Amino acid sequence: MRFGFDIDDTLLNLREHAFRTYNAKLNLQVDIEVFHALTCIPIHEAFGLTADEGREMWNTHRDEIYYSAPPFADAVEVLQELERRGHEVYYVTARKAEYCERTKEALIKAGFPVANERFYCGMDDLDKVHIIRELELDYYFDDKPKVLETLSELKAVTYVKDNAYNRHMDMPRIVGWQELLDLLQEDNC
Numbered sequence: 001m002r003f004g005f006d007i008d009d010t011l012l013n014l015r016e017h018a019f020r021t022y023n024a025k026l027n028l029q030v031d032i033e034v035f036h037a038l039t040c041i042p043i044h045e046a047f048g049l050t051a052d053e054g055r056e057m058w059n060t061h062r063d064e065i066y067y068s069a070p071p072f073a074d075a076v077e078v079l080q081e082l083e084r085r086g087h088e089v090y091y092v093t094a095r096k097a098e099y100c101e102r103t104k105e106a107l108i109k110a111g112f113p114v115a116n117e118r119f120y121c122g123m124d125d126l127d128k129v130h131i132i133r134e135l136e137l138d139y140y141f142d143d144k145p146k147v148l149e150t151l152s153e154l155k156a157v158t159y160v161k162d163n164a165y166n167r168h169m170d171m172p173r174i175v176g177w178q179e180l181l182d183l184l185q186e187d188n189c
Helices: 014-025 032-037 051-068 075-084 097-110 125-135 178-186
Strands: 002-005 088-093 119-121 139-142 157-161
Touching (some): 051 097, 075 088, 088 125, 097 119
Parallel strands (some): 002 139, 088 119
């Protein structure tokens, strides 16, 4: 089977890592519960920043955030297990093209099973649907509502990776990555 995964906030705990980075860089101690209560993707408001200040903060620290964000618990092990079982693992990320090579290297360094021919990077969020369709994925996992809303007509079984900003979505949901192996066990995959 073919499994496709978004990277940021699906496999990597990017926003929480950014939140912790902002706390450190701004010398603040905004409680992590504030982060968990955010119902939108941007995090700048939790620090009292305007949208412009938040964009500047993100742009200033993007490399540090992108290349040191930790994987969610069990993400690496579950994707390794998928490969071990003979499944194909694809990565589909809307990170800009200039970040693709270092993103791939960071995933490999973290232990993710990455094959060059299964790594897709540099498209717009809304263009992901075309890649997913062309790859004829059986399963696809993402966190962003605006991406997930474009996938309803695909044959791929689509799951939302649980985050506070996507809990309004009525669709299959993964909270922890071990759940994927449990689902496959139920389906005899």
